[in-house]
Amino acid sequence: MKNPKLTLLAAMIGLIFPLTAMAQALNTLSPKEKAEGWELLFDGKSMDKWRCYKLDKVQGWAIEDGAMVALGLPGGQGGDVITKEKYKDFELYLEWKVAQGSNSGIFFHVVEGEDYPTVYMTGPEYQLIDDVGAEGTDPKYLSGANYDVHRPKHGQVKTLDQWNTAKIVVKGAHVEHWLNDRKVVEYEMWTPEWYELKKNSKWRDADGYGKYPEGHIALQDHGGVTSFRNIKIRKL
Template structure:
């Protein structure tokens, strides 16, 4: 009876694990529910077919390693910022990311090409940075989740440096929300008197195209140090 019980436990355990979902296989994929809700993948873990270089063509420098998109980091193969080939107006964007120590990056919305040589002078930026390990003192508007140089994140909690963070960005007309690890950390209204006043006192005061477009590309920054992305998906509202 004891041997039968042991065999039963072993067989049950094998069956349990064989039926359990494969977490790795679920990375960079959409469920049937997400497909029905209108979600589409920006990155499938295998190719960069949905992306191009800002103000350029084919993506260079960026690498796909084990289903994770890595920017070029520090080195001679610096690839530059990239943008989605498709443009989006009103949308919900979701992604997971982590940065290497002392690294800095960002996610841009409503990016337009040909207006400026710098992606950050085109669309607002959701800041990604090594908050705790950055070698110099950060300004309040430079922490992860901020609308960089414009709006300070509130109640933001960043995961430890070796763990993944989740980001959600909602854009609906002038209304924009930044979410970090399940918490809404920034909210603002584009093109209002308040927004214009903040811009006029920021580093974007002399950047006439910053934040002015009502549609555009999604952008990822290649800006000093390594940043990794996965599970990037978007749905139009």
Template sequence: MKKIIPIALLAAFILFLNPLSGMGASGEKATDLQKEELNKLTKEEKKEGWKLLFNGVSLKGWKTFNGGKVDGWKVIDGVLNNSGKGSDHGGDIITKKKYDNFELYLEWNISPLSNSGIFIRVQEDIVNTIYKTAPEYQLSDDIGITRKREKYQFTAACYAMYETTGAEINPPGDWNSSQIVVNGPHVEHWLNGEKVVEYELWSRDWKERKAKSKWKDEPHYGMAEKGHVGLQDHGGLTRFRNIKIREL
């Protein structure tokens, strides 16, 4: 009697001989699986109130700061890419919805010598540049940019206001994670799972810093109690994924 080898056992044997069989030489299926896991919420996250700000397909829910239709930004393989060109202003995007108290999470990957930023409580139609109204969580290639900079110009700092403590950034090409907690006047910046900045809006310390900073003649800077979330298209290519928010 001829012995029949079960199909599952035969398939396992073939896979043992060639782990990449059925995947192609570069393991495309694994890559596809990774793409499918991007920009998704778990059941637990949904129960906790998390909402996606980017669905991995389109820029629905976003618009240009002080403008309308988004220009220059692209979605590639489930990842949001800014134009890679940038300017002082003009290409920054913001959520259509405004938020007051929230926790924001996202992952980002910056190209060499580039910089970008994340803005909170953005106000429109009162100034020509996004950073004149909204505190900025700085994103920067801290490894490749070697020119002398102030400490508050490095990644995860509140730009031009508060420097970080214990911030450790992954090199360009690797992904980093950032969280921003905004609850009333209280703001926290997290980088790769560590809290690196904490401050109180409108406190005596904050007012003193603002009076000595580049924002001293910007009356709208940091004053809003509710506003848009913004992403900067400033200098060089930065990519974003898994952008989600939970209102507090």
């Protein structure tokens, strides 16, 4: 007589293995994503679609276990990276994690110019940080925030050894920040309210901040180790 417990166990294993096999590989697009117009910005092997801000190369970054890693090198040996292509209306998705005490960010509509020494002079920032290590910090500086302008609502980051998801949606003046599948920030650029918030932030004297309707995507090297993978974008 067959042991019913062993039969059940075998059936469960038989279900698990196909599901595991069907799990999407890192840094790839599914047929559905391809049909929807998604584009990979990182394939896990090269950073050919990126360069450092105001440079024609990447420095201070490495590829480790299928992730783009900002090494946090001292003395300006690294640098923020930007996409080689510019984007206007888009949906961006990626996975990220930071080391203890690290701080980084995702920027959009970044424009290079003599008057803009850094990416944050033009690009609004989706903040990434070790929230636990930043306990007591103003919520406008926590993960998912529109840095120093909008605080995240209902945001919750995972432990440092786990990957978080981030999504940014930009369509016209409308912007959304998503953190671990929750919408945590939503705002309209260039409204009277937006200009008032800007006036009361660090960007009050940054004339180029949020000014441009199109630009590069940027990932920040802020002196700490930060990892990114499954970076994909689609134009809207």
